[in-house]
Each structure stands twice: as C-alpha cells, then as structure tokens.
Amino acid sequence: MSQPAPRPDLSITMRFDPEDGITDLETHLDQLKREADQAGFKFDHHAARNELQAATFGRRAAATARLVLSSTGAMAIEVRPA
Structure with a gap:
C-alpha cells in the first residue's frame, strides 16, 4: 500500500519596516489562514503573529x-x- 504524497508547504513573504513592523501583517496572516484551511493544514494565527514579531x-x-x-x-x- 502506497503512502499519499506529502503536501507541499505553504509560504508567504512579507515586508518588514523597522518603524512600522511587518506591512499588512493581519492581511497576510488572514490570507495564509484561508490557504491553510483550503489545503487542510493546521494553522495557529496567534502563534504565527507572535513568532513573526519575535x-x-x-x-x-x-x-x-x-x-x-x-x-x-x-x-x-x-x-x-x-
């Protein structure tokens, strides 16, 4: 019995400005959440925001x-x- 092919990772690239932080952070994370939901991926919006800020x-x-x-x-x- 063959295993299902692994799903490719999702990614998103954002601009960071030292004065303003990540440009449109919530918009980017909402987009990634939609893509994750469509692909059946687990995604923790809050954890992602915290990791990016760190x-x-x-x-x-x-x-x-x-x-x-x-x-x-x-x-x-x-x-x-x-």
Missing part, C-alpha cells in the same frame, strides 16, 4: 520575512535584509 524584534533595517507552514502546523521563519 523574529523581527530589534531589527533596525528593512527586511523581508518569509513564513513557511507545513501541513502539521509547524512553522519556520526566515528574515533577510531587503
């Missing part, structure tokens, strides 16, 4: 933040200079 805390330059979500709800965040 990942960008103290940054003093513009950057991009990429959140990757697995089907289990596990998240990885990558922050790179803009």
Whole structure:
C-alpha cells in the first residue's frame, strides 16, 4: 500500500519596516489562514503573529520575512535584509 504524497508547504513573504513592523501583517496572516484551511493544514494565527514579531524584534533595517507552514502546523521563519 502506497503512502499519499506529502503536501507541499505553504509560504508567504512579507515586508518588514523597522518603524512600522511587518506591512499588512493581519492581511497576510488572514490570507495564509484561508490557504491553510483550503489545503487542510493546521494553522495557529496567534502563534504565527507572535513568532513573526519575535523574529523581527530589534531589527533596525528593512527586511523581508518569509513564513513557511507545513501541513502539521509547524512553522519556520526566515528574515533577510531587503
């Protein structure tokens, strides 16, 4: 019996400004929530927001933040200079 193919991760990339934080954060997280629901992924909106804020805390330059979500709800965040 073969196992179902793993579902590809979902991701979203956002702009970070040191003065204003992540641009349109709630809009991005709402979009990711809709995509997660459609794909049958677990997603914790509150935890994602907290993780993104922690990942960008103290940054003093513009950057991009990429959140990757697995089907289990596990998240990885990558922050790179803009």
